Amino acid sequence: MFSGKTTRLIEIGRKQKEMVVFKPDIDTRYTDRPVLHTHDGVEFPAIKIGINRPTEIIKKLDSLPNKAKIKTIAIDEVNLYPKGLIGVVNKLLERGYQVIATGILLDTEKGDFGQTSALMGMAETVEAIYAKCAFTGCLKPAPYSFAKKVKQTQVVVGAEDLYGAACADHYELLHVPGRSEGVTPIKQASIDQLVDYGIYPAYAQWLREINYPHNRKVTQKKSRWPKIEIGGDGYAMGKTKLMKQLVKLLRRQRLAVQVIDQDSQAQLKGGAAQDFDAQVVFKAEMKYSKDKFQAYGRLSSAKATIVCVPPEMEFNYAVANTVVGRISLQQFYAYEEKYFALGWEKFLAPDILVYIKADQKISGEKPEAFMAVLRVVNRAWLAGIDRRLKVVEVERELLEKEKGAETVAALIWKTWQALPVAYNNLKE
Structure with a gap:
């Protein structure tokens, strides 16, 4: 965004009178009128089209009184249209029109945005225009758009109040990740890093399309016993040490206190896929998913609860095992069906999720590929959880220090005491 796409289109339009x-x-960011309107206030006549009805372009073109004189068709913001736009463009080309399309290539989560990339593949000429990075003092080209507020869907019309442009170095610092049910906030940069571990590139899109579990509800009940779950980037992170x-x-x-200490990967760790x-x-x-479900069913409502490895992370283990080739896609889909059929929403x-983070290496144990995938998947799930759930992020290095686990445990207890929960009358 803010790269001057519309300005460039207006420049072309003023030179080509038959467009x-x-x-x-x-x-409708700046006006409801049928005009192109730049961020700087420059305008140019345009015909408005419903984004879900791209075939209107053909119909409205055919109804124009000067149709015979028109040689060039320009379509602005092609990223907002569905796939039907591609068929419309093909028909225009068959009729002999020159077609100019402008649009944003990537959305704010760095995913493909609408029909831009498809049209680039069809184009004879592609002109890339970049804004300057919005980070203070940075003048680098900004190929990415970042969101300034949480978005629930991909398409949210806005201007400087909602969006900005960022370079690769400052995107993560400026961007506010969005969340939508069933949409994975996995970053392209994270996917690219997995290629270094020999991960098949086709899994990139698959990882984004997975329906990660967020079906357990956050309670608003004021009088309850503490419930704490401990997860992290991988296994061998110090979860059991902290739990004790x-x-x-x-x-x-x-x-x-009652405890669930079940970690399926503790039994499977080490070794290559083969x-x-x-x-x-x-x-x-x-x-292990079934066992953990049954263990949750046995929990008493009259005791504090500590769980090592939330059930959602057991699901993420299955995702990682699929990507590194330990189980097949067919087996994963069978597992996925069984997992959701258990009824975790009950x-x-x-109250508190403790998430232990590690450095890039994650763990000195093998296999590195599995741990790298698991780190990406777990953090994607973490980014999508209910924002009312209190998350305490802990660096693994702190747990490895002398009395580190005691320090973290004290922090978690203080976090619990700060919650709007009355627990004094529940003590033994």
Whole structure:
């Protein structure tokens, strides 16, 4: 955005008198009138088209009194139209028109935006125009758009109040990630890093399309026992060590404590993909998800609860095992169906989720590819959780220090005390 696409289109239009311009009707950022309108206030006549009715371009073109004189068709903001626009452009080309299309290539999550990339593949000439990065003092070209507020859908019409332009170095600093049910906030940069581990590139789109589980609800009940779950970038992160320290702390507070300490990957860790029997891994994934579901069903509502590895992260283990080739796609889809059929929505989300983060290497244990994928997938899930859920992020290095687990446990307890929850009357 803010690169001057519309300005460039107006420049072409003023030179080519035999050109007609179409624009999406939802683009009302500056005016409702049928004109192109730049961020600087420059205008040019245009015909408005419903974004879900791209065939209107043909109909409105045919109804123009000067149709015979028109040689060039320009379509602004092609990123806002559905796939039907491609067929319309092909028909215009068959009629002998020159077609000019302008649009944004990537959305704010760095994913393909509308029909821009498809039209680039059809074009004889592609002109890339970049804005300057919005980061203070940075003048680098900005190939990315960033959101200044949380977006629930890909298409949200806005101007400087909602969007900005960023270079590769400053995108992550400026961007506010959005969330929509069933949409994975996996960054392209994260996917690119996985290629270094030999991950098949086709899995990039697959990882974005997975319906990651966010079906447990956050409770608003004021009087309840603490429920804490511990996850992280991978296994061997210090989760069990922290869990034991939390149990000690809660018992010192005279709270009865119950624990679920089940981690399927603790039984499967180590080795390359070819060292694993797919059926063994598949059965283990199925077994541990079912076992954990049954363990949640046995929990008492009259005790504090600490869970090592949230059930959603067990699901993420299956995703990572699929990407590195330990289980097949067919096995994953069978697992996915069984996982959601269990009915996790009957259980509440934790009051506090502790997420242990590691450096890029993640773990000195093998296999690196699995751990790299798991890190990307777990963080994607973390970015999509209910924002009312309290998340405490902890660096693994802190847990490895002397009395590090005690320090983190004390922090978690303070976080719990700060929540709007009355627990004093629940003590033993």
